[in-house]
Amino acid sequence: MCVDSPLPHLDRPFDYQVPAEAAAAAQPGTRVKVRFSGQLIDGFVLERAAGSDHEGKLSFLDKVVSPEPVLTPRVARLAREVADRYAGTLSDVLRLAIPPRHARAEAAPPAEPPPPFTAAVDGLAWHRYVAGAALLRALADGRAPRAVWTALPGEDWPARLAAAAATSLAAGRGALIVVADARDLDRLDAALLRVLGGPGHHVALSAAAGPSERYKRFLAVARGSARIVIGTRAAAFAPVADLGLVAIWDDGDDLHSDQRAPYPHARQVLLARAELEHCAAIVGGFGRTAEAQQLIETGWAIEVGATREELRRSMPRVVTVGEQERARDNAQAAAARLPTLAWRAARDALNAGAPVLIQVPRRGYLPAVACADCFTPARCAVCSGPLALPAAHGVPSCRWCGRPAADHACPQCGRRRLRAAVVGARRTAEELARAFPDTPVRTSGRDGILTSVPGEATLVVSTPGAEPLADGGFGAVLLLDAWAFLTRADLRGTEEALRRWFAAAALARPGAPVVVVADGGLVAVQALLRFDPAWLAARELAERRELGFPPAVRIAALTGPPAAVAELLSLAELPPGAEVLGPVPAAEEGHERMLVRTTRSAGKALALALKTAAGARSVRKAADPVKIQVDPLDLL
Template identity: 65%
Template sequence: MPVARVCVDVPLPHLDRPFDYLVPADLDTAAQPGTRVRVRFSGQLVDGWLLDRVEHTELDRKLAFLEKVVSPEPVLRPEIIRLARDIADRYAGSLIDVLRLAVPPRHAAAEKAAPNTPKPPGRREERPGWGHYAAGQAFLRALADGKSPRAVWSALPGERWPDRVAAAVADTLASGRGAVVIVADYRDLDRLDAALTAALGGDDQHVALSAALGPAERYKRFLRVSRGEVQVVIGTRGASFAPVRDLGLVVIWDDGDDLHAEPRSPYPHARQVLLSRAQLTGCAALVGGYARTAEGQLLVETGWAKEITPSRETLRVLSPRIVTADDRQLARDPGAVAARLPSVAWDAAREAMRADAPVLIQVPRRGYVPSVACQECRERARCSRCSGPLALPGNAGPPACRWCARPAADYTCPRCGGRRLRASVTGVRRTAEELGRAFPGVPVRTSGGESVLATVPAEASLVLATPGAEPIVDGPGYGAVLLLDTWAMLTRADLRAAEEALRRWMAAAALAVPAGKGGKVVVVADGSMIPVQALLRWDAAWLAERELADRRALGFPPAARMASLTGPPAAVAELTESADLPPGTEQLGPLEIGEGSERLLLRVRRSEAAALAHALHAAAGTRSARKSADAVRVQLDPLELL
C-alpha cells in the first residue's frame, strides 16, 4: 500500500479532503493509519493525519513523498475518523477542525511510557437504585446481556445519579464492552469519578478526561484509552470523542447544560456527538437528567429511544413538598415584599434550621446589585461615557459601570434629573447580606462566580447560590430550598427560557430531602405558569412535550434545522448567493448586531438538514478558494436559538 491519504492541518474549507502522498521505504513501518505525519503542502511543511493506506491513487500526476512520521503511535482510530467526518458534515465544518477537538495535543514523554496490562472487570452485582424506575432494571439487564438499548432517563429528586450511571457502566463493562460518559463540569466529574471507583473496585478500570488536567496528564490518560488499557472514559465535552474500544454505551448527563456546546468550530454539541457514535457503532445510549430537553423528547417521540421514568407513587414518596408563593401571597405580606421573601419561605427556612438542616436559596443574579435604576422615574441607570449599565459593586462606594468600570458618583438621571438610585436587580451577595441580618448567628455561605462550593456541612446554615453552583450537602440533603427571582429566568428573550428555568429549578429542588423527612421547596412565582406547574408535578416530560409541539408549530429546532450566518453584510450576502441552498429554504433577517456585522438565519425541514450543511460548507469553500478577506461564522442550530 504505497499511497498514504493525508488530512492536512490547513483550516480552509476548500481543502477539506484527503491528499495522496507516497510512502518512502524507510517510513513504511511507522506510517500507519492514525499516525501524525508532516508533509510538503503548497511549498510549506505542515502537520497532518494519515487516514488510510491504499494501493493506487486516482490522480494523474506525480505524488510527493511523506516528509516525516511525527509519531508512530496510531492515536486516531478508524471509528473516530468516521465519527469526525459525520460531525463535520452535520455542522458544515471541516474534518481537520473536528480532529483538533477529538485528539489532544501530543506530549512526547507520555508516549515513551510502557503500556499497562488491562485488568478484568469485577463481578457484576445487583443495582437496587434502578428499581425505582419502571424500565430501570430491564435497561441494566439489556446492557449486561450485550444488547444496545437507548433511553431518555428522567431522574428522581434526591437521586444519587452518579451511582446510577456507575451501575450502567459496570454492567456494560461486565459484558466485555466499554463506555463513554459525559458531564458538564468538574464538580459532576469528581462525583462520577468517586462513584465509578466504588462501583468498579478501584480507579484502574476508568480514566477521567478534562482540559483541567494539563497537557501531559491528559495525553497520558488518552493514550491509555487509545491503547486499550481501559474501556471506560468519563469527562467533559471533549471526551465524547475518546477512542474507547468495543464501545457498548454512551451516556450524557444533563444535556441541557450549555457547557456541552463546543465554542470552537464547527461548534458541535456533545449530545449529538454521542448520539452519532451510537448510530454509527450500534452501541447503547442514555440521555439523563432531572429535566428533559426538547431534543430528548424528540428521541422519544420518534421511537429512537425509550423512556425511563419513575412511577407517580415513587415520586410521592421521594419528592420534597413543593409549594408556590405567588404575587397574591406577597400582596398579603407587605414586609416580605421588601425583603423579597414571603412568609411561607421564611417559615420553611426556620423549620429546616430548627431541625439542624441547611437551607439552599437560589438567586439567579451574581454580584451585589448588578443593576440600578432612578429612584424617581425607574429609568435604568447607564454610564455617561459608554452607555453601559451601572451597578453597585458592594455596600459602600459609588455605582460603577459594568462595561468600562468608570465610577458614577455624580450620576444624574437624563430623563427626570433625579440623583437617587434604587436596586432594580438584587444579586446573590446583597441577598446574603440581607438574610444574614434576618437570621443572626446562622452561618451564611455563598456559591457562584469564581467561588463555587462543592459541598457544605449538614448543619443549620443559609447557602446562597447562583443557578448551577448549588453545593451538595455532606448528609441527607437540604431541609428547605427557596427559589427566588424566578422572573429573571422566565422573562429572558430566549426560545429556551422555560426549559432552562425548569432545568435550573429541578437541579436545585432535587437536593432537598423528601417530604416525609421535612423537605420543602418554595418557588416564588405564579403557580399557574406552565414551567412552575411542571415543577410542582415534577414532570419535565410534560413540559418537554409542550415545548417540542410549540417548536414544531413555530418551525424552530429541533423540529427544524436552522443555520446562523454571522459576519460583514457583504460577506454574508456573498456566501448566501453562492450557496446551492435546498428548495424551500427560508431566510430570516438579516439583523444588525453591531460593529459592522449582521446575522442571517436559514431554516429548512429536518429532511433537508444534510443538504443545507453541504451547501453552506461548499459555499464557504468557494469563498476561501477566492481568498475572500472577510470571514463568515456558520453555525448549525446555535444554542441561543434552541
C-alpha cells in the same frame, strides 16, 4: 492524508508517497508533517494504499511526528460525520477530538491493563424506574438499548451511571459518559471508583487535568488499558475500544455545546456515535429537553422514568408565592427580601437543624441599578453599558467597560440616588444574615463554589449551577427572582428555567418545602409543581413543531459583515423549500445575522450547501469570514 487546514475547499483527503524509511511508522492514525502549498503543516494518516488515482506526481510526506496511532478508524469516521452535519471541516473536528501531543507522555511505558472486570454490579436502584431493570439487562447481554432517563429527586445519579458503565464493562464492552463540568466529573469519578473497586478501569478526560496528564490518559484509552471514559464535551470523541454504552448527563446545559468551529453539541456527537458503533445510549437528567423528548416521540429511544407513586415518595413539596404577595407586616421577612411563606419555610427548616438552599439567578451584589426617583435604568455615559454596585458602600461601575461612575446623574430627572434594579447573590446573603442573625450564611458561585455542606442549620445562597450537596438533603429550597429566567427573550428560556429549578429542588429532602417565587399559573411553574419535566418537554416540542423551531426543523445561523453573508447565500444551492430569515443585527458591531431554515430530512443537504459555498468563497480568498452555526443554542 488529512491535512490541518481550516479552509473549506481543502476539506478532503490528499495522497502522499511514503518514503521507505517511514513505511513502518506511517500507519493509519499517526501524526505526520507534510509539505502543502509551500508550507510544512501537520496531518494525520487516514489509510495506506498501494496506489493513487491522482494523475500528477505525488509529494513525499516530510516526516512521521509520532508512530502512536491516536486517530482510530471509528473516531475518524465519527469526526467526518460531525463535520458534515455541522458544515465544518474534518481538521476542525480533529482539533477538538485529539488533544495536543506530549512526547514525554508518549515515551512513558504503557500501563498494564487491569484484569477483566467480573464483579457483580448492584443495579437494584435502577428497579425504581419503569424499564430501568430491562435497560441494565440489555447492557449485560451486550445489546444496544437507547433510553431517555428522568432521574428521581434526590437520586445519586453518578452511582446509577457508574452501575450502567460497570454493567457494560462486565459484558466485555467499553463505556463513555459525558458531563457538563468538573464538579459533576469529580462526583462521577468517585462513584466509578466505588463501583469498580479502584482505579485502572477508567480515566477522566478534562482540560482541568493539564495538557500532559490529559494526553497521558488519552493514550491509556487509545492503547486499550482503560475501557471506561468519563469527561466533559471533548471526551465524546475518546477512542474507546468496542464501545458498548454512551451516556450524557444534563444535556440541556449549554456547556455541552463547543464554542469552537464547527460548534458541535456533545449530545449529538454521542447519538451519532451510538448509530455508527451500534452501542447503547442514555440521555439523563432531572429535567428533559425538547431534543430528548423528540428521541422518545420518534421511537429512537425509550422512556425510563418512575411511576407517579414512586415519584411522590421522593419528591419535595413545591409551593408558589407571587412576587406581589409579600407580607409587609412581617418585618423579618421583609428584611430578608422574602415573602412570608418563604421566610417561614426557611425558619422552620433551620429550627429543625437542617440547611436551607436559596437559589438566586444573578451573581454579585447589585448587578443592575436604576434611578431611585424615576426608575430609569442607570447606564454608562461612555459605552451605555449597565451600571452595577459591587458592594454596599462601593462606587457604581459599568459592567461592560469597567469605568467607575461615581458622578452618575439620571438623564431623565437629573437625580443622583440609585436603587436596586436586580439583586445579586451577595446582597441576598447580606439581607438573610440580618434576618437570621444567629445562623451562618454561606455563598456558592463564581467566586467560590461549595461542593457540599453539613446537614446542620445553615443558609446557603447559590447561583444556578453552583448548588452544593447537603448531608441528608436540604430542609427547604427557596427559588427567588424567578422572573429573571422567565422573562428571557430566548427560545429555550422556559426549558432552561425548569432545568435550573429541578436541579435545585432535587437537592431537597423528600417532603421538604420548595418555595418558588413566581406566578403559579405559568407553564414552567406548573411543571415544577407537578414535578413533571416530561409534560413540559412534550408541550415545548409540540409548540416548536407548530412554529417551525428546532429541534422540529434544522436551522443554520450565518453571522458576519452584510456583504459577506449575502455573498455566501448567493453561492449556496439551498435545498428546496429552505427559508431565509433576517437579517438582524449581530452582537459584533458591523455584523448581521441571517437564519436559514429547512426540514429535518434536508438538514444534511443544507449543511453541505453552506459548506460548499464557504469553500467557493475560500477559493476566491474572500477577506471577511462568515461564521456558520448549525442548530445553534441561541437563535437571537
